[in-house]
Amino acid sequence: MSSLPPAPAAAPDEPPRPRSLSDLFFSFTWLALQGFGGVLAVVQRELVEKKRWMTREEFVEEWAVAQIMPGPNVVNLSLMIGSRYFGLRGALAALAGMLALPLVVVLALGLVYAQFAGNEQVAGALRGMGAVAAGLIAATGIKLTAALKKHPLGLPACVGLGAATFAGIALLRWPLAWVLLGVGGAACVLTWRRLGAK
Amino acid sequence: MTATLSAADWASFFLHYLVLSLLSIGGAITTAPDMHRYLVDEQHWLSDAQFTASVAIAQAAPGPNVLFVALLGWNVGLNAGGLGMAALGLSLAMVGILLPSATLTYLAANWGHRNRELRAVRAFKQGMAPVVIALLVATGWILATGSRYDPVDWPLWLLAGLTALIVWRTRIHLLWLLGAGALAGALGWV
Numbered sequence: 265m266s267s268l269p270p271a272p273a274a275a276p277d278e279p280p281r282p283r284s285l286s287d288l289f290f291s292f293t294w295l296a297l298q299g300f301g302g303v304l305a306v307v308q309r310e311l312v313e314k315k316r317w318m319t320r321e322e323f324v325e326e327w328a329v330a331q332i333m334p335g336p337n338v339v340n341l342s343l344m345i346g347s348r349y350f351g352l353r354g355a356l357a358a359l360a361g362m363l364a365l366p367l368v369v370v371l372a373l374g375l376v377y378a379q380f381a382g383n384e385q386v387a388g389a390l391r392g393m394g395a396v397a398a399g400l401i402a403a404t405g406i407k408l409t410a411a412l413k414k415h416p417l418g419l420p421a422c423v424g425l426g427a428a429t430f431a432g433i434a435l436l437r438w439p440l441a442w443v444l445l446g447v448g449g450a451a452c453v454l455t456w457r458r459l460g461a462k
Numbered sequence: 463m464t465a466t467l468s469a470a471d472w473a474s475f476f477l478h479y480l481v482l483s484l485l486s487i488g489g490a491i492t493t494a495p496d497m498h499r500y501l502v503d504e505q506h507w508l509s510d511a512q513f514t515a516s517v518a519i520a521q522a523a524p525g526p527n528v529l530f531v532a533l534l535g536w537n538v539g540l541n542a543g544g545l546g547m548a549a550l551g552l553s554l555a556m557v558g559i560l561l562p563s564a565t566l567t568y569l570a571a572n573w574g575h576r577n578r579e580l581r582a583v584r585a586f587k588q589g590m591a592p593v594v595i596a597l598l599v600a601t602g603w604i605l606a607t608g609s610r611y612d613p614v615d616w617p618l619w620l621l622a623g624l625t626a627l628i629v630w631r632t633r634i635h636l637l638w639l640l641g642a643g644a645l646a647g648a649l650g651w652v
Contacts, residue, residue, distance in 0.1 A: 296525040300640050301605070303526055304598070305629070309636060328590035329571055331597070334486045335563025336528035343564055344571040355568055363556075366525025367532055373523050374533055377515060385648040390522050392647025395606060395618040396639050399625025402602025406630050408595045416588060426596035434600035440488040448593045455589030459581050 285357040292361030301397025303338040305404045320411040465507040465541040479558025490528040617652040
């Protein structure tokens with residue numbers, strides 16, 4: 265860590281960024297600990313809306329890669345964001361932040377689980393939190409649609425591709441890989457052609 | 463329950479997770495059925511109840527859902543004898559499920575970043591945008607409705623819909639919403 269140059273004070277015209285490896289580690293720890301039923305909604309809220317480390321458009325682009333690669337999506341996303349700022353060490357710091365403390369919490373919950381597994385109130389609370397988590401992830405998607413305004417294919421085509429994806433996954437319950445290959449592949453080819461025509 | 467694992471068994475356990483890591487497109491949870499087949503049905507290292515509880519605990523806990531893999535490894539180790547084995551099981555499972563996919567993602571992301579001006583890279587990242595955004599909404603839909611559309615669940619659907627509306631239109635802290643959901647559930651409203 266000592267080889268890092270001291271972080272310059274953020275100038276007003278400079279985009280905000282993590283100050284250090286420990287800033288990355290603790291930021292991701294805090295994100296992960298807030299993420300009941302999924303961390304992505306919290307990552308979007310904190311990193312795009314509050315800390316402004318990335319724009320909505322950048323977030324969607326990184327998320328596309330994190331989603332298409334094998335592995336847990338938010339884990340992929342965290343190591344990609346970490347590596348963007350501090351290379352391999354940043355990737356490891358973000359990854360460790362995302363996993364270390366939550367791992368301890370999960371093990372502790374595992375130890376007390378047997379005592380509460382049959383408790384009706386606990387089961388009810390988990391059900392309620394599950395419904396809220398579902399709303400959080402859907403709202404994250406709705407908010408990110410704003411990133412499509414400048415899309416090369418134009419908004420109507422994006423709405424069509426999005427509707428096809430939603431129908432395939434949510435209504436018809438097709439396997440994810442088919443939808444990514446089919447709709448995603450078509451979307452990439454169309455975008456490729458449009459980018460070339462310009 | 464108890465299980466006996468030789469060094470060769472642990473090696474096969476680790477190898478199994480290394481392979482699953484490369485297959486886990488869409489998240490580690492997509493490979494959970496195969497983990498169940500391997501750990502419970504085939505090797506009998508874990509009971510069905512332990513498997514289900516591990517997934518449920520990791521879903522309820524904060525943090526990435528992949529931590530259910532850590533609990534599975536921990537419980538296999540506990541069955542094999544004690545905390546030392548549990549720590550071994552946890553480490554092998556987590557390193558196994560993460561190392562291949564994380565390495566691949568790291569290399570691919572860096573390659574993509576270095577070549578971000580290439581037409582193919584831009585077409586992929588921008589082309590996938592509407593698809594991955596719609597996927598998020600679809601995921602929320604699936605989480606809210608579960609595997610069945612049972613009208614008795616309408617309070618859950620309402621709660622999920624209201625949450626989505628509030629998060630979309632306001633800047634309220636997400637933990638307040640989770641707390642409210644937990645309270646509504648504990649009081650038996652949903």
